[in-house]
Amino acid sequence: MCGIVGYTGPREAVDVLMSGLDRLKYRGYDSAGVAVCDAGEHRLQVRKTEGKLESLHQLLSERPVHGSTGIGHTRWATHGAPSEVNAHPHLDCHGKIAVVHNGIIENFAELREQLQAQGHRFISATDSEVIVHFIERYLSNAAGPLTERNLLQAVAQTIMRLDGTYALAIAHADLPGVLVAARKDSPLVIGRGAGENLIASDIPALLEYTRDVIVLHDDELALVHADRIEVFNLSLELQEPEEMQVDWDLADAEKGEYEDFMLKEIYEQPRALRDTLHGRMAPDGTLQLSELVMSDDEIRGLRHAYIIACGTSYHAGRIAKTLIERWAKLPVEVVASSEFRYSQPLVDEHTLIVAITQSGETTDTMAGVTEAHARGAKVIGITNVLGSRITREADGILYTVAGPEIGVAATKTFTTQIAALTVLALKLAQIRGTLPQPEIEALFAELSTLPELLEQVLENTDDIVAAAALFQDVDSSLFLGRGVGVPVAMEGALKLKEISYIHAEAYPAGEMKHGPIALITPRVPVVAIATHSATYDKVLSNVQETRARDARVLLVGTTGDHNLKAMADHVLFVPPVSELLSPIVASVPLQLLAYYVTKQRGHNPDMPRNLAKSVTVE
Numbered sequence: 106m107c108g109i110v111g112y113t114g115p116r117e118a119v120d121v122l123m124s125g126l127d128r129l130k131y132r133g134y135d136s137a138g139v140a141v142c143d144a145g146e147h148r149l150q151v152r153k154t155e156g157k158l159e160s161l162h163q164l165l166s167e168r169p170v171h172g173s174t175g176i177g178h179t180r181w182a183t184h185g186a187p188s189e190v191n192a193h194p195h196l197d198c199h200g201k202i203a204v205v206h207n208g209i210i211e212n213f214a215e216l217r218e219q220l221q222a223q224g225h226r227f228i229s230a231t232d233s234e235v236i237v238h239f240i241e242r243y244l245s246n247a248a249g250p251l252t253e254r255n256l257l258q259a260v261a262q263t264i265m266r267l268d269g270t271y272a273l274a275i276a277h278a279d280l281p282g283v284l285v286a287a288r289k290d291s292p293l294v295i296g297r298g299a300g301e302n303l304i305a306s307d308i309p310a311l312l313e314y315t316r317d318v319i320v321l322h323d324d325e326l327a328l329v330h331a332d333r334i335e336v337f338n339l340s341l342e343l344q345e346p347e348e349m350q351v352d353w354d355l356a357d358a359e360k361g362e363y364e365d366f367m368l369k370e371i372y373e374q375p376r377a378l379r380d381t382l383h384g385r386m387a388p389d390g391t392l393q394l395s396e397l398v399m400s401d402d403e404i405r406g407l408r409h410a411y412i413i414a415c416g417t418s419y420h421a422g423r424i425a426k427t428l429i430e431r432w433a434k435l436p437v438e439v440v441a442s443s444e445f446r447y448s449q450p451l452v453d454e455h456t457l458i459v460a461i462t463q464s465g466e467t468t469d470t471m472a473g474v475t476e477a478h479a480r481g482a483k484v485i486g487i488t489n490v491l492g493s494r495i496t497r498e499a500d501g502i503l504y505t506v507a508g509p510e511i512g513v514a515a516t517k518t519f520t521t522q523i524a525a526l527t528v529l530a531l532k533l534a535q536i537r538g539t540l541p542q543p544e545i546e547a548l549f550a551e552l553s554t555l556p557e558l559l560e561q562v563l564e565n566t567d568d569i570v571a572a573a574a575l576f577q578d579v580d581s582s583l584f585l586g587r588g589v590g591v592p593v594a595m596e597g598a599l600k601l602k603e604i605s606y607i608h609a610e611a612y613p614a615g616e617m618k619h620g621p622i623a624l625i626t627p628r629v630p631v632v633a634i635a636t637h638s639a640t641y642d643k644v645l646s647n648v649q650e651t652r653a654r655d656a657r658v659l660l661v662g663t664t665g666d667h668n669l670k671a672m673a674d675h676v677l678f679v680p681p682v683s684e685l686l687s688p689i690v691a692s693v694p695l696q697l698l699a700y701y702v703t704k705q706r707g708h709n710p711d712m713p714r715n716l717a718k719s720v721t722v723e
Contacts, residue, residue, distance in 0.1 A: 107179060107206070107306070108134060108305075108306050108307070109177070109272055110125035110177040110274075110305050111177070111205075111304030112176075113174040113329060114301025114302065115300060117173065125305055126139075128313075134180055135181060136153065137156075137158050138180075139152055139175055142173075142174040142277075142281040143278070147278050147279050149196065149200060149278045152165055154189055173331075176276050176284065178192070180192055193206065193231075195236070198225055202276070202278075203237070203275065203276045204237040206273055207291045207306055208272060209232060210268070212269070220242065223242065225238045225241070236273065239259075240256075240260055256280060257326060257328055257341060260275060261287075261337075261339050261341060264289070264326075271287065273287045274286050274293075274304045283330060284328075285328060286304045286321060287321075290466075290468065291466070292466045292493065294318050295319040295346075297319060297348075302330065302333075304329060308351055309511065311351075316350055319348050320348075320349060322497065325338060325344060351491075365700075366512040367512035367516060371516045374516065376556070377508060378559065382552065383506075392545070394528065396503050397501045397529075398483075398501035403483070407435055409452075409456050410436070410458070411437070411450060411482075412426060412458075414442055414470060417518070417519045417522075418467075420519070420599070422439045422459070423591070426439050428526065428530035432534040433537050434539040435457075435533060435537070440473075441469075442469035450476070454483075457485065459529070460486050461522060461526075462486070463488065463489050464490055465496060471495065474486070475498070484500050484501075485529070489506075489510065505518060505524070512710065514713065524552065524689065528549070531548060552686055555682070558680040558690050568676075571675065575630045575657055576601075576702045576706075577705060577706070580608060581608040581609070581624065583630070583631045583632070584609060584610065585611070585612055588638055590687075591612075593692055593695070601702060604703045604708065605703040615647065622650065627657060629656065630657045630658070631659070632659045636690075638687070645672065648673070652672060659674065661695065679694060
């Protein structure tokens, strides 16, 4: 959630740090800071501010810093209110060591008490500050003069005292040109440049300088110089680093011609879907999912499946439940990741776990993966990020090929998750023999037409812009659907509430009479998914019930359905498609609706308040 950048090389470090932090601000933050080593005077120059990066830019213009090694941070508050004093970097008592941290230290209160008893002075209310004081303590106990090895040892000793999660970058005023990085359960990568190297929480911060990346694993540390990178385990034994080359460039992480990242990413969905589906069916009709890492006999022997996910990914999982049960005849339970490991799930070696996480780092989902493995289940991960934590911990990985998603509100990663899960459901059906092969081929062929259908939806958005006016002066709204339309409604409500700040609830349309209908007034717009389906007539009956109570109604319906205009204030038409494949085309108008409502209300859709792109703490 917090953003970390580190740099060592020939450039002015502050320029690289601020550029990287700017590319990480989509993660969500409430304060920011940098620490740069002044090699001549062996001191750390620290600048921190509450608020947005513009405030830090202003401070740096008034009080510039110079040096070629430094670390930077954008903070999303957990322990301690947003403030300058709680902003990172944090310093030790002598101002020689600087630390930036993403994660949570669960035993910080106990550690802080120990350090205070030994005379350490704390400035902030954060959990992170204990880290820099423990490094200071262990360095003071080291024999002989300060060395890189001593610093590395002190960091290793410190992190063995920590309970919780962390990604760390550390600088020392008396070791200019050297950075130390470490991670456990929070994302951190190292960029290998030409005569310069970088540390970052996420790849976009590196792309201006390199596409060659080292993925730091849990319980690993790195010693980073301008001309070399060394990776160690906690025993300080050299490790062979995992290296990868990023297959997208800086332009993919920039807005280009679009006003906002969210709008750009909505329009990238046809391309993202094509890339995600590419090569998934062989000429003989066999679906290509070698990533499953399960034998056909194991798949036939499955008795139950769980899908674990959070937020938007949870809604994709709700859609996948219907597909897997309908096609593969395998019972599926969808559980919020934060609840899964505490629910004593009925999981064994005959259970499949599908863990969906856009970032591949979501803490609750990763905890669920650990729990599933402990109970003997096989885990398939669905993620958009190469080299992320789930790629190392799941038994098999099915990638979405959405490219970088910078906007906090998920759009293209949602529809590509649905596409990937659809292929998974068809593959399970193919192996289990529960769906005729001609039907599998026909469904995949239709799935492959969805990118073109989305292009049709995106060609003209005038009706969506007009419909957004329904939400100008309202504080609440109701989203309705049936069947696979329920998770579509849930995702539509989530999009609206998270970026426009309008309260939105989603319900199965048939449940409206059991409570939500009491909310209906002309100031509570109703959005209903009314595409062609087995429950189409039922949905329209539920809509009529809201109309009878003076609701203003917005419908998502199938092109050519002339009945809808008579019972709605606005209708957003989408091309006809089979019911079980309809969530992808039905979701895109709701993404655009949330976007235009947000813009009309004067909010920034890319940076909704209190939210972060990747949730790496519980």
